[in-house]
Amino acid sequence: MKNRGPFIVSFSxxxxxxxxxxxxxxxxxxxxxxxxxxxxxxxxxxxxxxxTTPHAKAFESLKQSSQQSLPGCVKCHVTAYEQxxxxxxxxxxxxxxxxxxxxxxxxxxxxxxxxxxxxxIVRAGGPDLCTRCHTPGQDKNFSYGQKVAFVxxxxxxxxxxxxxxxxxxxxxxxxxxxxxxxDEGVNAQLIATLTNTGQMDIGxxxxxxx
Numbered sequence: 060m061k062n063r064g065p066f067i068v069s070f071s072x073x074x075x076x077x078x079x080x081x082x083x084x085x086x087x088x089x090x091x092x093x094x095x096x097x098x099x100x101x102x103x104x105x106x107x108x109x110x111t112t113p114h115a116k117a118f119e120s121l122k123q124s125s126q127q128s129l130p131g132c133v134k135c136h137v138t139a140y141e142q143x144x145x146x147x148x149x150x151x152x153x154x155x156x157x158x159x160x161x162x163x164x165x166x167x168x169x170x171x172x173x174x175x176x177x178x179x180i181v182r183a184g185g186p187d188l189c190t191r192c193h194t195p196g197q198d199k200n201f202s203y204g205q206k207v208a209f210v211x212x213x214x215x216x217x218x219x220x221x222x223x224x225x226x227x228x229x230x231x232x233x234x235x236x237x238x239x240x241x242d243e244g245v246n247a248q249l250i251a252t253l254t255n256t257g258q259m260d261i262g263x264x265x266x267x268x269x
Contacts, residue, residue: 090144091166095159111213118156135192
């Protein structure tokens, strides 16, 4: 039998080169998007928390109801649908399934390449972004003020929003709390009791820390 060593080495080298070229091509196709793993290096705690939320499993929920091929449903259960580098289908771009960081914060490549420049990312999308998918027809009880707190972590109660039933005005006593030194990405919590005197949802949207 002839010595096939040189042939095997050449074939292995060709295979490695092909893999590199394919990966570079995929990176170019991905455009300005990096996917949730690209956020982990600097925001590990936030990504881990997000992984516990329904957003992270949004596409899986479609598969359970056999709706994963319906464009009208898919667009709200994946990241960057119909955008360059975004979700195409679960076979071609499984890494973009689920409602990931970049669906709310915008493409992250410039943010990553800049070393975390805050001007290169959307800090908070706001209610208009959320209500593109959380429409009255799809989520009639959606309250941005109540739900935004659980974008990066699972709602520990897992209960629907509490509705106020009293009459009058909302009274909130000024309060302050010293949490000491807090690491970035670690959730700090303070439980406050609010008395609502009107038949409306309570949404806390302006919380300041210093």
